[in-house]
Amino acid sequence: xxxxxxxxxxxxxxxxxxxxxxxxxxxxxxxxxxxxxxxxxxxxxxxxxxxxxxxxxxxxxxxxxxxxxxxxxxxxxxxxxxxxxxxxxxxxxxxxxxxxxxxxxxxxxxxxxxxxxxxxxxxxxxxxxxxxxxxxxxxxxxxxxxxxxxxxxxxxxxxxxxxxxxxxxxxxxxxxxxxxxxxxxxxxxxxxx
Numbered sequence: 787x788x789x790x791x792x793x794x795x796x797x798x799x800x801x802x803x804x805x806x807x808x809x810x811x812x813x814x815x816x817x818x819x820x821x822x823x824x825x826x827x828x829x830x831x832x833x834x835x836x837x838x839x840x841x842x843x844x845x846x847x848x849x850x851x852x853x854x855x856x857x858x859x860x861x862x863x864x865x866x867x868x869x870x871x872x873x874x875x876x877x878x879x880x881x882x883x884x885x886x887x888x889x890x891x892x893x894x895x896x897x898x899x900x901x902x903x904x905x906x907x908x909x910x911x912x913x914x915x916x917x918x919x920x921x922x923x924x925x926x927x928x929x930x931x932x933x934x935x936x937x938x939x940x941x942x943x944x945x946x947x948x949x950x951x952x953x954x955x956x957x958x959x960x961x962x963x964x965x966x967x968x969x970x971x972x973x974x975x976x977x978x979x
Contacts, residue, residue, distance in 0.1 A: 816828075817829075817966070821973060826931045826934065827931070829929065829930035829931040829934065829970075830929045830930070830931045830932075831929070832929060832930040832970075833927055833928060833929045833930065834927070834928060834930070834933065834960060834967070835925060835926065835927040836925070836926045836927075836928075836956055836959065837923070837925055838923065838924050838925070838926060838952065839923045840874075840921045840923070841874070841921065841922060841923075841924070841948065841952065842873070842874040842918060842919050842920065842921065842922070842948060843916075843917075843918045843919070843920045843921075843922050844874075844918035844919065844948075845874075845946070845948040845949055845952070846859060846922050846924055847918075848946065848949050849924065849926065849949065849952075852928070852932060852935070852936050854928070854929065854931075854932040854935075855926055855927060855928040855932055855936070856926070856927040856928075857924055857925065857926055857927075858924065858925040859922055859923070859924040859925075860922050860923040860924065862909065862910070862913040862916070862920070862922075863909065863910035863913070864909070864910075865909070866903070866909050867896070867899060867909075867913075867916065867920070871921070872896070872920060872921055873892050873917065873919040873920055873921060874919050874921060874948070875888065875889075875919075876919075876947070876948075877947060891917070892917065892919065895915055895916055895917050898915045899912050899913070899915050899916055902915065930970055933956075933970070933974060934973065934974050936953065937953050937956075937957065937974040937975070938974075940952075940953035941953050941954065941974075941975065957971040957974055957975060958971070
């Protein structure tokens with residue numbers, strides 16, 4: 787009885803040149819075929835990083851629910867609230883009869899925050915009086931498959947206005963990179979079938 791053929795593997799050392807491709811589909815056509823066939827795992831090997839500034843803490847809490855992404859958010863524990871433009875005003879409040887009251891609440895929260903720090907409280911404890919409207923900055927890295935999932939959920943008309951707007955802005959930023967990124971951004975805008 788003969789033994790089965792030995793398994794062969796092909797490895798590549800970092801820096802080594804891959805074997806030349808002489809024929810067959812291009813990487814782009816392979817990606818398109820994978821997309822059309824629903825084979826999305828190949829898109830897990832491509833990622834993009836976004837620097838997102840000036841979003842509300844409420845929005846950042848929605849964003850970090852996308853657990854396959856990686857995040858690095860500006861700390862309220864180690865940094866103090868500074869500047870006059872420190873909170874988000876929702877469009878439903880901006881220009882409405884409620885805007886003055888809203889801004890009053892924000893001013894009150896800011897005064898209490900500063901007062902607690904002046905009394906010797908650490909910023910990490912004083913931050914508990916701050917509203918979800920506080921602006922924050924966050925770096926986000928997503929692979930292309932998670933980006934597709936994120937956009938399917940967050941570009942939907944039922945998504946909250948702030949996250950819906952940012953999902954569109956993320957795709958616009960990708961499209962500006964041109965080439966394959968523009969194509970992936972276009973795919974992410976397609977309605978779910």
